Structure formats: C-alpha cells, structure tokens
Amino acid sequence: MRWTSICLTLWIALAVATGCGPDDNSASSCLTDFQAEPILMRYADSIILPAYTDLEEKSENLVLVSSEFNSSPTKENLERLRTGLNQIRLSWQAAAFFRFGPAETHALEEGFNLFPVNKTQVRFSAQNKRYDFSNREAYNKGLPAVEYLLFGLQKDSAALMDTLQTNASYRQYAVEVAKDMKKRVSTVLGGWESYRAEFISRTGTSAGESLSLLVNAINQQVETVKRNKVGIPSGILSLGIPNPMASEAPYSRKSVEYLHASLNQLERVYEAGGKEGLKEVIAFTETVREGKALESSIQDQIATCTQLVALLQLDMVQGVNDEKAQYTELFNELNTLVVYLKSDMPSVLCISITYVDNPSDSD
Amino acid sequence: MQFYQHIANRWKQLESIAPLVTFRILFGSLMFFTTCRFWWNGWIERLYVNPEFFFHYPGFEWVTHPGDLGIYALFAVMLVSSIGVTTGAFFRFSAFAFATSFAYVELIDSTHYLNHHYLVFLLAILLGVSPANRWFSLDVKMGRVAQQSQVPGYFRRVILAQLCLVYFFAGLAKVNPDWLFRAMPLAIWLPEHAHWPIVGTAFNWKATAFLFSWVGVLYDLTIPLWLTLKKTRPYAYLVVIVFHGMTGLLFNIGIFPILMTLSTVLFFSPESHRIAWNLIGVRLAKVSGGLGSNQTRPHPLLLAFLVFQLVFPLRHLALPGNVIATEEGYRWSWRVMLVEKSGLVSYQVKTSDNRDFVIDEFPELTSFQVKQMAIQPDMMLQYARHLEKLHAGNQPCEIMARANHVINGRTSFEVADPSMNLLQYKSTAFIQPWVYRNRLW
Secondary structure, eight states, X not given: OHHHHHHXXXXXHHHHHHHOOOOOTTBOOOOSSSOHHHHHHHIIIIIIHHHHHHHHHHHHHHHHXXXXXXXXXXXXXXXXXXXXXXXXXXXXXXXXXXXXXXXXXXXXXXXXXXXXXXXHHHHHHHHTTOOOOOOTXXXXXXXXXXXXXIIISOSSHHHHHHHXXXXXXXHHHHHHHHHHHHHHHHHHHHHHHHHHHHHHHOOOOSTTSHHHHHHHXXXXXXXXXXXXXIIHHHTTTTTTOXXXXXXSSTTTTOHHHHHHHHHHHHHHHHHTTSTTSHHHHHHHHTOEETTXXXXXXXXXXXXXXXXXXXXXXXXXXXXHHHOHHHHHHHHHHHHHHHIIIIIIHHHHHTOOOOSSOOSSOOO | OHHHHHHHHHHHSEEESHHHHHHHHHHHHHHHHHHHHHHHTTHIIIIIISOSXXXXXXXXXXXXXXXXXXXXXXXXXXXXXXHHHHHXXXXXXXXXXXXXXXXXXXXXXXXXXXXXXXXXXXXXXXXXXXXXXXXXXXXXXXXXXXXXXXXXXXXXXXXXXXXXXXXXXXXXXXXXXHXXXXXXXXXXXXXXXXXXXXXXXXXXXXXXXXXXXXXXXXHHHHHHHHHHSTTTHHHHHHHHHHHHHHHHHHSOOTTHHHHHHHHGGGGSOHHHHHHHHHHTTOOOOOOOOOSOGGGOSOOHHHHHHHHHHHHGGGGGGGSSSOXXXXXXXXXXXXXXXXXXXXXXXXXXXXXXXXXXXXXXXXXXXXXXXHHHHHHOHHHHHHHHHHHHHHHTTTSOOEEEEEEEEEETTBOOEEOBOTTSOGGGOOXXXXXXXXXXXXXXX
C-alpha cells in the first residue's frame, strides 16, 4: 500500500510539473461541437452545384458553337467557338476544386483538363474518326484538345484557317470532344442529385467524411496549380528546364489568365461567401500562427500569390524565359500556400486526410 | 546496500522453470504466427521486394538489402527458428537465429520502425539466454540438455523488468500537456471509429478522448505495479486483457496487444505456472538440480543490459528541443501511439551548371516511405544524399530541404532552415545538427 501511494504521488507530481506549460494558441482543441451541416450545405448549394451548372451551360454552348463551326467553317464562327472555349475554360477553374463524389466517379478532371495535350494522338484520332474518350489517362480529350485544334494545328493563322476549312475531321473532333465534356458534366450534376444528401449528412472529421473530402479536393487542385500550371512550365519542377508548352493553354497563350482565374476561384471557395466558409471555420478555432490569425494568413497568402500572377506577362510561353525570378518567387509563395492548406488547415480542423495508409502495422 | 543484497538474493533464488517454459511456447508460437501473417499478407513483397530505395538507420548503414531471394530466406529462417523456439529444439541457436534474422529485416528499412518489433527482438534475446529448454522440450527429449525443474529466478525477472520498462516509458512519454490537457492525439484518432455500432457516437465526444488519455497514461505507468502485487494481480491481468483488447480493436497495431497480453503472463508466480501445467496434464517432474552454484549469479551482461534499457530511452533529455518535434531520441524509447504527426518535404537542388530546381515527387519511394521521410529528419538527409548522386554528376551541388511538420492539431512549423545546404552534414545516430531545436510546448 505504501508503494502504491508513493507511485501515485510521484505520478501526479510528474504530471503537474510537465503539464503546466503556458497557454498556447498555436494549437486548436479539435472542436467537436461545431456544426458541419450548414457548412456542407453552403458548399453544396452555393458553391459546388452552381459551378457545375455553369460548366454544363458553357459546355452546351461549346457543343453548339463547335457544331456551327463544323457545318460552316467561317472566320466569324471560329471566333465564336474560340470565345466559347475561353468561357468554358474560365468556368472550369471553379469546378476543378471538387474532385470527389460523382466528379471522381465520372473522371471529370481527366475528361476536362489533362494537359499538355498529346498533339500526335489528337491528330491521329481526328483523322481516323476515333472518338473514344473513355481512357482516363489519355491526353487526347478535354479543353486542351479543343484548344490545340483551334489554335495549334498551324503556327500561322491563315494556314490554320485553311487547315480547319479543308479538314472536316478536325472540326468534327472538336464537336465530339465538346459532346464528351457535356455528357460528363451532366452525369456529374445528375449524380449530385442523390449525392447531395449523403454529402450533407456525413458531418464527421475522419477520412472519407465530407469535410475531409472537400479539404482534400481543394488541396489536390492547389497542388495542380503549383505543379502543372507553374512548376513544370517554368522548369522549377522539371530539372530547371522550362517547358512552356506543358502549360495549361500554350497555343491560345492564356495559361497566365487561367492561372489567375484558378487563384481567384480558390479565394472564393475558401471564403464561400462568409459565414459558412472554411475561412470562418478556421476562425472558429481561434488558431494563431506566428502571431497572426491562421484564417487571415491563408487569405493573405492566396492574395500574395494572386498579385504575383497579376504581375506576370500574359504570355507564359515567353514569360518563363524572361521572368525566371518572378516564377521562382511565385512558386515559393505557392509552396507556402500549400503548407497552410495541406498541413495547417486540416491539422487545426482535426480532419484526417488519409493520403497514405500504413501498408502494415503501426504502434 | 541491504536493499541491494535483498534484491540480489531474490534474483538468485531458485524457482520453478514452468513460467519460462510457458513464455517460450507462447512467444515462439506468436512469432511463428506473426511471420506467417506477414508473409500471407504479402508484406514481404510490398515492404522489402517492391521498393527501389531503402532508408538506413543511422549507424546501421552496413545493413544492405540481401536481394529478393535473400529476403525470403530471412523470413524462412524466422519461420523455422520460431518453431525451434516453441518446441525447444536447438533452442539457443533457434532463438538467436530468430533474433538475428528478425533484426536484419528490421534494419533494412527504417521506414518501418516499430517499437513492438524492437521489443520482439529484445525478448528473443532474453529468452535465448535463459534455460527455457530444460523442460518439456525436444532438446531434453533428444538428450541435448539435461532436464531441470528449477532455475534461478533472474531469467524470468529480467524479462519482467524489460516489460515494466516498456510500460513505464510508454506512460512517461504520455505525461505531456498535449496528451493530458488536450487529449491529443486521441481526440483526432477516436472519432474515426464513430461509425461503430452503439458506442460509436461516444467516440465523437471530447470527454471520451480525455477519459481514454488519462486511463491510458495511468495504465501504462502503474500496471507493472498492480501486476507485481500479489493481491491485485488477477484483476490487473483482467485489465491487461481488456486494455490491450480495446487498443487492438481501435488501432492498427498488429500483434502488439497479443504480445503484451501473452508476455505479462510471466507476472504470475512460478508456482501458479507449475500448477497450470499440471492441470493440463503436463506433470512437472520434481528433478532436483539447478545450475551449478558458481552460475547462479546473473551474468554481468544481463545487468548491463538492464542499465542500458533504463538509461537509453531517456537520452532525449540530453538533447535540446522536444523529442516529438526533432525525432532525436524518439526511436528505441517506447514512444507508442503518442503523436499525430505529418509533414511535407521538398528539395531544392542547385547544380554546378547553374540549374536551380525543386524535387517534390519521389517516384522511387513508396507512398509510405514518403510519409515517413517527411516526418523524420535523418531520412530526409539520406534522401538528399540520394538526390546528390542522381543530379550532381560528380560536380559540387547544393541541396536544401523545405520541410514543415504538424503535430497534434497544431499549426505547422519549419523543420530546418530552407536555405541551408544539407550536404554539409553527416547523419549521426543521435543528433541531426541541421534541424531546428523546436520546443513545441
């Protein structure tokens, strides 16, 4: 009995001695009492579904204008088609943030925006009238394929017009790709009709729950921005060798514009119009990072990146050679943003994002 | 001095060999089972055949991958030797063959460090030096050793001491503000089981996380005591079963719960083991004997082992910074299920031909290796050296790491200065001089 009391006293003393540290608010307390349902509802109804609806509209339009150009390949119709393409690409920047649920099942990302496009494969498929877009990993479809047909078949614009006018197969291919995208986004929207209820009801924080899916998907897109839209074209992630033709829209010279749109959309997704956005949820945890509220740090970091993109020259193909330092700075700031979004945000929200499972046991 | 004499005398006292035999059979069978399980699950292939790159433990760089056939051979040795241990055939040789092959496999890739695998190794050694084959064994049957019913008590007690140290240090590590006053990391881990029938909802409550945290630390720190005291022992063992059963259900910790539940059987008195054997019909013959009088004193190495095990897990106290943040002194110290930690790492490479680029994808690593590397500085440094080999081409080159960690629901912190060339540093077993000395709390 004597031993017992000695042990217990010693134990309590140890606990008190090591435990009485100063209060620190770099740590959240994993609030379990915050209501996830209104947040999820907000994202579903005000952010995700409107993004898909807009994307569906724009893809319907793309089918229409590409068909018109197909039947009457005039200069005016080409311009209308190019405008339609630009509109849907801007719309895509919003929809790209939600790769889960139906979007994942129906490979929306792969159907819309795998780049760089495989030119040879597009030309080959077009000429041989092969319209099979079922292979997730084939770079012969989506927005980059249409861009290549409308901007990249020839260097000179007169020659391009000529090629498009004489080759109905290219025009037809653009129509088929547009139809494929339209079909995908409609299927995804249809899928959300039933998925919405599931999305809103899965209010937990563990892997596979809606909040975790959402945060994970946002992170995937931010990684895509960092890696595919900046890192690889600039050469920073490709052994220092610039690769501008691997950027998002090299033929239409709109890579910088879409990069800018991506970051604007990220800000929108992060705030979600105020009260029920991720930003407010983080604010709810009252977490401070290096003397500054975490939710503001994240917002400011998005703004920093956006401003840096705004300073880039519009043509990335030229820019990656002229503005090396600016691209490096942008890449570093994006990297910091990734740390905030991928490490800090899930950590203080206590969301498990199981990127990786232990292949055997833990201890 | 008197106290020491008292302990020494108790440790030398002869006692029934029965508990050692029980332990030999339970441990050997479990090792056979775990080896089969590892093989059956395809983990040999996944962990030791498929990967193209392996991380060394600092100080064990000489342990190289023995080739795919070699790996299977090592596991075959484990299988056969675990049978040898269980049946007591060529017992000492079997035990050491098992310990060696097991340790070799563990040392191939530090990615897969597990405290309970380290414990398995130690127990195999401690069992191997004991005379656990002197009764009810093939060695006795074959006449390789003389049957013996009594052995000095220290063989059993040193294993008990090791088990006590495991519990104690596991508990001590949990005496920290995050564990006690933020219920971390259980507040993150438990809600993952919220889908359990009936009790599931309770895993979402903060109170449950606190309850589990405090019960856990109380259990680890005091269970050796309750198992030692005769009066509380049976209840304590019941608690052992419930506690380890529970953790086994909640967490992906493999054989650890079974290992501890079986090993703690040793806390029961030698006499009760003897009676238990008799009850199942294996009569323990009353053969007189024991080791020769000059051998009844524990070998000094055995004592040195215990001193080492007492001091080594505390080495982090001599190293600046929080061990959970720096990972220095983290391994081999019974920090089990202690922290929720993740990290992000990328490397900046500056080559002599003026190229300056970033590597943030690691195609030659498995995703689990990437995850582990991202939280362990010594692995980061090893990978930096690997990148040097890939990209420097015998020319001078600089490699910087940009790494961030998050721990227990906190905000992230930088692991090291991202402008520092890692290649100027050597990896040492104890300290990574390039890592920030983060105190965490």
